[in-house]
Amino acid sequence: MGLLVEGKWQDKWYDTSKSGGKFVREESQFRGALGDSEHPLEKGRYQLYVSLACPWAHRALIFRELKGLQDLIDVSVVSPLMLEQGWTFDARSGSTGDALYQSDVMHQIYTRHKADYTGRVTVPVLWDAQRECIVNNESSEIIRQFNSAFNEVTGNHDDYYPEDLRAEIDEINEFVYHRINNGVYKAGFATTQSAYEEAYNSLFEALDTIERKLVHQRFLVGDRITEADWRLFTTLIRFDPVYHGHFKCNRQRLEDFPAIAEYVRELYQWPGVEKTVNFDHIKQHYYRSHGTINPTGIVPVGPDIDFKRSHTRGLMAGVNAAGKSL
Numbered sequence: 001m002g003l004l005v006e007g008k009w010q011d012k013w014y015d016t017s018k019s020g021g022k023f024v025r026e027e028s029q030f031r032g033a034l035g036d037s038e039h040p041l042e043k044g045r046y047q048l049y050v051s052l053a054c055p056w057a058h059r060a061l062i063f064r065e066l067k068g069l070q071d072l073i074d075v076s077v078v079s080p081l082m083l084e085q086g087w088t089f090d091a092r093s094g095s096t097g098d099a100l101y102q103s104d105v106m107h108q109i110y111t112r113h114k115a116d117y118t119g120r121v122t123v124p125v126l127w128d129a130q131r132e133c134i135v136n137n138e139s140s141e142i143i144r145q146f147n148s149a150f151n152e153v154t155g156n157h158d159d160y161y162p163e164d165l166r167a168e169i170d171e172i173n174e175f176v177y178h179r180i181n182n183g184v185y186k187a188g189f190a191t192t193q194s195a196y197e198e199a200y201n202s203l204f205e206a207l208d209t210i211e212r213k214l215v216h217q218r219f220l221v222g223d224r225i226t227e228a229d230w231r232l233f234t235t236l237i238r239f240d241p242v243y244h245g246h247f248k249c250n251r252q253r254l255e256d257f258p259a260i261a262e263y264v265r266e267l268y269q270w271p272g273v274e275k276t277v278n279f280d281h282i283k284q285h286y287y288r289s290h291g292t293i294n295p296t297g298i299v300p301v302g303p304d305i306d307f308k309r310s311h312t313r314g315l316m317a318g319v320n321a322a323g324k325s326l
């Protein structure tokens with residue numbers, strides 16, 4: 001793993017020396033908008049570069065399914081292994097290859113956009129093949145754009161960020177992002193005992209709060225499913241297979257939280273979602289890419305969890321993204 005410095009690749013692990021052993025995530029640099037004058041909506045013009053292992057990229061893949069954008073936005077999947085060259089298009093280890101330029105590595109996509117780019121080479125990336133540039137590499141913005149940009153083209157007006165719930169969604173997103181989505185990384189990438197324990201305590205306190213909420217309500221902001229649920233889901237589905245062991249988030253498994261475990265199953269079984277979850281890429285990535293955490297690269301065989309088994313969330317009041325009762 002590494003980063004680009006003025007367009008040159010440098011193989012370096014995260015530097016936690018200036019933050020007391022704490023992992024600090026870098027801000028995404030490209031924040032353009034689909035459908036504006038620079039990026040008009042045209043079929044086949046946009047490419048989504050993702051890793052099936054990555055929880056941030058996973059959000060974008062889920063929204064592509066939920067909003068019926070499969071024919072409008074193509075996908076290239078990187079290899080699950082993120083080693084000396086960062087994300088690659090190595091087909092032998094599971095990449096689909098780069099459908100547009102047959103690049104070998106993901107950092108070539110960043111330098112194609114900006115030859116002297118300095119920063120991390122992250123996924124997801126939403127790419128404009130017409131202008132040959134990155135539209136956006138921040139998943140929270142990509143999903144908002146997917147939520148509404150193509151509504152007139154697809155006729156799918158399902159809304160995961162409805163006007164009247166925005167303040168509540170923003171508030172829960174903020175909590176979930178710091179304490180859970182990024183919280184597992186803060187625990188896993190900490191390089192001091194105290195930074196790890198701080199992240200661990202904050203994470204499990206947050207999961208306790210979510211559990212209490214989900215006992216009474218079907219979704220995070222009440223009975224309507226929103227983007228807040230999908231943003232949480234991509235971390236939860238990786239929790240027992242990876243974060244519990246690899247990132248040492250082991251107070252409990254999520255399977256031991258009665259409401260959360262059922263909630264995860266409902267979301268996993270939501271139409272279109274199961275096909276976006278690839279446990280092989282997820283496990284291969286984390287256990288084989290982080291040499292400082294798992295030097296042997298051995299990938300655990302378990303856990304054996306059937307996310308397709310039944311749940312009772314259907315007994316609670318629920319409203320889908322079209323505003324209809326579930």
Ligand SMILES: N[C@@H](CCC(=O)N[C@@H](CS)C(=O)NCC(=O)O)C(=O)O
Nearest residue numbers: 054055056120121122123137138139
């Ligand atoms: N803020 C970004 C974060 C994306 C991100 O950190 N992706 C990880 C994969 S899970 C990555 O590509 N990391 C490579 C690196 O940090 O060098 C987003 O949400 O889109």
